[in-house]
Amino acid sequence: MSSRQILIIGGSTRAAADSVRRAGWRPICADFFVxxxxQQTAQTIPVRRYxxxxxxxxxHIRADGWMYCGALENEPQILARLLEENRNLGPLIGTHPETLAHVRNPSWISSVLRxxxxxxxxxxxxxxxPPPDGCWLQKPLSSAGGRQIRVWDEVAERSPFVEPHYxxxxxxxxxxxxxxxxDEGKPPAWLGATRALRWANPLPAPTPFSYCGSTGPVTDLPxxxxxxITEIVTTIVSQTSGLNGLVGFDFIEDPQQAWLLEINPRYTASVEVLELASGRSLLSPQPVSCQAVSGRVESGRDHGTNENHQRRIVAKQILYAVESISAPDLRHSFRSIDPWQIPIVTDIPxxxxxxDAGWPICTVFAEGSDPVAVKEMLRMRGEAVRSAIRA
Known part of the structure; x- marks a missing residue:
């Protein structure tokens, strides 16, 4: 493994740390959950008040580069301080904080597309x-993972919403x-697509709009x-500077059109799904050439045989606490320190x-070539976690 050290900061850095290790680097992590x-695979930094x-x-940290993940895109002032004051962290691998004011502004996105x-x-x-007729969503301006999103209807109109919103x-x-x-000066390169999970969950998410997980790669897009999608993303990127590195674009796809919901200008939760399914590092130091055809990575860093990976479906599902619980001891489910091995359970508390109720417990994974079998595997692993909670 390379001696290059990459600092990762964010609410939960485990997935990004595994991606950094797949690229051959060493992760140093500062996050909320630890x-x-x-702790088994990365150096961790205590954070007093996240x-x-x-x-x-x-x-006091020295690194050869640093990156942020969710939901620090909502904290540009903290990112700016890191750029200005922490000179020993190396270059920022990702979008500059000044750019966040544009790409996280729904009115700016709407005006550019129109x-x-x-x-x-x-x-x-x-x-x-707008009228509270159920045809709109009320969203925090500083949302992440679907937090606090709700349908704008008469019930919502009578209920307080304390955050700035749209x-x-x-x-x-x-x-x-x-x-x-x-990458600055280049057209955006399509790396892959995933679908959000909305399957029945033995430990359901706190709201219908909470991020529950992803499955991919999506290979059947018309x-x-x-x-x-390519035209929308290319237009957005052409109208801003400083949008660099991995960037997630969330859409709603209907039979005729893809509608842009929001932009996540940083490492996203679906990156590891695409990496594990394809066997390719998306943070790899060598250039990654991609083709926007059916959402499939065409080249990059290989790990394993292409034939095996092209048939692989990978899914991850976050399990949430429906009430206040004592964290189950899931350490026995830790599979391997090999970042290329698809895990059973991750984000082990x-x-x-x-x-507390509404907070994540852990993440379960499943893989296979049959979507129905993958779904069943996720269900069984979710049930196993629920049994551990009861025990």
Whole structure:
């Protein structure tokens, strides 16, 4: 493994740390959870008050580069402090904090797409709310993972919403996340697509809009949907500077059109699904050439045989606590320190620990060539976690 050290900061850094190891680097991690399995595979940095204290907590760290993951895209002032004050971290691998003001602004995205004559969902501001007729979603401006999103109806109108927010018109369809590599001066490169999980879950998410997991790669996208997504992303990227590295674009796909929901300008939760399914590192130091055809990675760093990986479906599902619980001891489910081996359970909590209702417990994985079998494997592993909680 390379001696290159990469600092990762974010709410949960375990997935990004495994990706960094797949690229042949060594991860140093500072996050909110400090999960047990992360401590087995990466150097971890104590954080006193996440995320406010990050610049001070990292003042003594030396690295060869650094990156952030969710939901630090909502904290550009902290990222800017790290750039200005922490000179020993190396270059930022990702989007510059000044760019976040644009790509995280739904009104800016809407104006760019409309000016280009491209389809986009209507948005409304907090100061001019639309009718509470159930045709809109109320979303925090600093959302991540679907947190606090709700349908804007008469019930919501009578309930307080304390965060700054906006409204976005609802549209029916399949939730699709497409990962691109954005490099200054180059067209965005399609790396792959995943679908959001909305399967029945033995430990359900706190809200219908919470991120529950991903499955992929998606290989059956119609050509007109691929063209639509590519045109939307290319237009957005052309209108901003500083959008670099891995960037996730979330869409709703209906039979005629892909509708952009939001942009996640950082390492996303679906990266490891695509890496494990394809056997290729998406953070690899060598260039990755991709083709926007059916969401399939065409070249990059191989790990294993192409024939095996082209048939592989990988799914990950987050399990949430429906009530306050004592964290189950899942350390026996830790499979391997090999970052290329598809795990059974990850994001394993430390014990003893109390997990409040609505907070994640762990993540379960499944893989195979049959979507039905993969779904059943996820269900069984979720049930095993629930049994561990009862025990």
């Amino acid at each position: 999960d047990w399995d992360l 995320p406010e204290s990050l610049p001070d907590d990292l003042a 000016a280009a004559g491209l389809p986009c969902l209507d948005v409304a501001s907090q100061s001019a709310p 409204f976005q018109r609802r549209v029916s369809g399949s939730e699709l996340s497409v990962l691109f590599r954005c 050509d007109h949907i691929v063209r639509s 430390q014990v003893p620990l109390t997990i």
